Amino acid sequence: MDRYLKEFTAITRELLDSQQVRSMGLWRHHGPVTCLDHSLFVAYWTYRAARFLRLDIRAATRGALLHDLYLYDPRDKSAHPGNQCLDHPRAAARNAAGLTDLSQKEQNIILSHMWPLGGALPRSLEAWLVDLVDTVCASLELTRICRPARLRERLGVRPLAATGAC
Ligand SMILES: [Fe+2]
Numbered sequence: 001m002d003r004y005l006k007e008f009t010a011i012t013r014e015l016l017d018s019q020q021v022r023s024m025g026l027w028r029h030h031g032p033v034t035c036l037d038h039s040l041f042v043a044y045w046t047y048r049a050a051r052f053l054r055l056d057i058r059a060a061t062r063g064a065l066l067h068d069l070y071l072y073d074p075r076d077k078s079a080h081p082g083n084q085c086l087d088h089p090r091a092a093a094r095n096a097a098g099l100t101d102l103s104q105k106e107q108n109i110i111l112s113h114m115w116p117l118g119g120a121l122p123r124s125l126e127a128w129l130v131d132l133v134d135t136v137c138a139s140l141e142l143t144r145i146c147r148p149a150r151l152r153e154r155l156g157v158r159p160l161a162a163t164g165a166c
Pocket residue numbers: 067068088089113114
């Protein structure tokens with residue numbers, strides 16, 4: 001494992017070991033890409049960019065890893081109140097607050113990651129960064145240019161139910 005992967009793992013260890021984060025492997029998020037693989041992809045490249053830009057690496061990386069922790073099947077209309085675009089950042093922030101001691105900056109990163117389509121306004125450079133990296137990663141996933149499952153395999157993160165509801 002290279003030094004970047006080692007540092008990324010050290011920052012996120014508590015979260016990577018949790019059932020909640022690993023259970024994101026149950027749901028597809030973009031095409032065949034699971035919510036877990038997407039979140040790891042966004043979190044890792046946010047970590048690399050935050051490091052390069054000398055931002056708050058811990059808040060940016062943790063916020064990115066938890067930004068889509070909504071924990072339901074987005075195709076199930078009964079699983080959330082209405083508009084997925086608006087609902088899922090709020091559900092993710094609620095679940096993240098139940099999982100870890102979330103800073104205000106981390107909470108805003110999660111709540112604002114869909115801006116300008118919905119949610120809160122990003123209030124830090126780290127929140128703007130996650131918004132941007134999320135958009136780039138989603139585009140690479142939807143166009144099948146990248147296969148983020150490879151990153152999960154390199155990190156040794158096991159989805160809670162690899163043969164689950166995907
Ligand atoms: Fe999202």
